[in-house]
Amino acid sequence: MLASYLVWHYGAGAREAWERAMLAIRGVYNYFSLRYLLGSLFAPFHRDTQSKGLGFDPQVFFMSIAENLVSRVVGFCIRIFIIFFGLIAMFFTVLGAMLFYLGWFAAPAAAVLFIFTGFLMFF
Numbered sequence: 001m002l003a004s005y006l007v008w009h010y011g012a013g014a015r016e017a018w019e020r021a022m023l024a025i026r027g028v029y030n031y032f033s034l035r036y037l038l039g040s041l042f043a044p045f046h047r048d049t050q051s052k053g054l055g056f057d058p059q060v061f062f063m064s065i066a067e068n069l070v071s072r073v074v075g076f077c078i079r080i081f082i083i084f085f086g087l088i089a090m091f092f093t094v095l096g097a098m099l100f101y102l103g104w105f106a107a108p109a110a111a112v113l114f115i116f117t118g119f120l121m122f123f
Contacts, residue, residue, distance in 0.1 A: 017104045021097035028093045032086030045075035
């Protein structure tokens with residue numbers, strides 16, 4: 001029974017643990033939409049743009065350019081902020097996934113070590 005457990009633990013169980021770790025990493029990546037945010041980094045915030053109108057009126061023209069520039073700067077700042085926190089979350093998720101996967105391999109040996117240490121401390 002112990003041998004079949006170890007075969008599962010280091011075989012199919014290890015593959016499933018790896019898949020779950022990768023699923024967590026992909027989940028954080030998709031939650032923060034990093035690809036989309038990087039692709040639309042300089043897009044206006046919520047597509048908030050001002051039309052230049054018909055004809056040429058210098059005041060309306062420069063006002064619309066200023067408003068569109070402000071909308072793009074606001075969008076850039078918000079996206080950079082979200083990307084920054086997304087990368088921090090991604091770092092900690094990758095670190096946690098690595099620790100989880102290493103702990104998966106160390107768990108059977110640690111259990112035996114703890115039981116042996118407990119017996120030594122008992123006697």
